[in-house]
Amino acid sequence: MRGEGCAKTDRCGCALRVSGLACRYAAAEVFAEASFSLDQGSISFLVGPNGAGKSTLFRCLAGWTRPYAGAVELFGEPFDGSSREQRREIAYVPDVPSFYDDLTTQEHIRFVQQANGGLSADGLADDLMDAFGLSAHRDRYPSAYSRGMRQKLALVIALAAMPRLLLLDEPYGPLDPGAAEVLSSLLDGARSSGAAVLVSCHHGVPNLKPDQLLRLADGSLEVVESDGFADGLSSVGPVSAPLATAPGAPGVSDGVCARRG
Numbered sequence: 072m073r074g075e076g077c078a079k080t081d082r083c084g085c086a087l088r089v090s091g092l093a094c095r096y097a098a099a100e101v102f103a104e105a106s107f108s109l110d111q112g113s114i115s116f117l118v119g120p121n122g123a124g125k126s127t128l129f130r131c132l133a134g135w136t137r138p139y140a141g142a143v144e145l146f147g148e149p150f151d152g153s154s155r156e157q158r159r160e161i162a163y164v165p166d167v168p169s170f171y172d173d174l175t176t177q178e179h180i181r182f183v184q185q186a187n188g189g190l191s192a193d194g195l196a197d198d199l200m201d202a203f204g205l206s207a208h209r210d211r212y213p214s215a216y217s218r219g220m221r222q223k224l225a226l227v228i229a230l231a232a233m234p235r236l237l238l239l240d241e242p243y244g245p246l247d248p249g250a251a252e253v254l255s256s257l258l259d260g261a262r263s264s265g266a267a268v269l270v271s272c273h274h275g276v277p278n279l280k281p282d283q284l285l286r287l288a289d290g291s292l293e294v295v296e297s298d299g300f301a302d303g304l305s306s307v308g309p310v311s312a313p314l315a316t317a318p319g320a321p322g323v324s325d326g327v328c329a330r331r332g
């Protein structure tokens with residue numbers, strides 16, 4: 072999609088604009104009146120205690136969960152998750168990515184690339200596999216991977232799609248320190264290439280300074296600009312330990328890469 076909406080937004084530089092978003096499960100409200108925007112070529116961190124609604128917010132932004140109030144604009148056009156063209160702009164990695172039982176890693180990569188119409192730079196997935204040390208495991212099934220390896224594979228698939236909007240729910244949680252450094256470097260590169268990146272995190276993130284901090288707590292979302300905090304998470308105060316939850320996590324083509332139509 073490189074239509075009128077993109078052109079409009081290319082001028083204002085905004086990838087995602089969220090206005091008055093509210094979400095609830097049955098009668099239980101998770102958050103309300105959430106408003107913020109993600110600029111192209113920027114990284115935003117989303118923080119908040121367990122149960123604050125970070126994963127719920129991600130699902131709303133990815134179009135998986137319908138908010139009961141508010142609006143989401145993607146590159147200047149209303150977005151509710153129903154447009155295949157719009158979903159091609161987004162890659163979403165949920166906090167617990169899931170995979171098909173009967174596809175190897177290499178088959179997953181090929182399948183998602185084909186489902187996305189082959190939209191991926193030649194060799195990029197291979198480079199990403201190398202960067203995360205997964206190349207020797209490409210013929211194995213992700214179900215036989217460790218949690219960290221599954222996370223790496225989900226990131227490879229998402230990044231290989233070169234999305235303009237990258238939504239990563241707790242990507243650092245299961246990664247070892249070396250892989251965390253690799254991820255920070257890749258996200259920095261995505262920012263330099265003009266992508267908008269939203270990352271939730273409970274702990275310090277190595278070598279990556281966000282442009283914006285979003286703090287979700289007690290049902291409301293607060294936006295802290297980059298000069299409101301010193302260096303990454305160092306000044307946002309204590310945050311609680313990660314809790315991996317993804318009720319009904321969908322398959323990889325839904326869960327890792329929102330480009331499936």
Ligand SMILES: Nc1ncnc2c1ncn2[C@@H]1O[C@H](COP(=O)(O)OP(=O)(O)OP(=O)(O)O)[C@@H](O)[C@H]1O
Pocket residue numbers: 096101119120121122123124125126127128166313314315316318
């Ligand atoms: N499928 C669901 N049905 C009902 N309530 C849900 C469901 N998923 C999440 N919730 C509730 O919504 C609230 C927000 O949950 P969510 O998973 O979005 O929080 P989170 O900030 O991502 O938490 P964590 O840091 O522990 O991952 C919690 O009170 C949770 O119990």
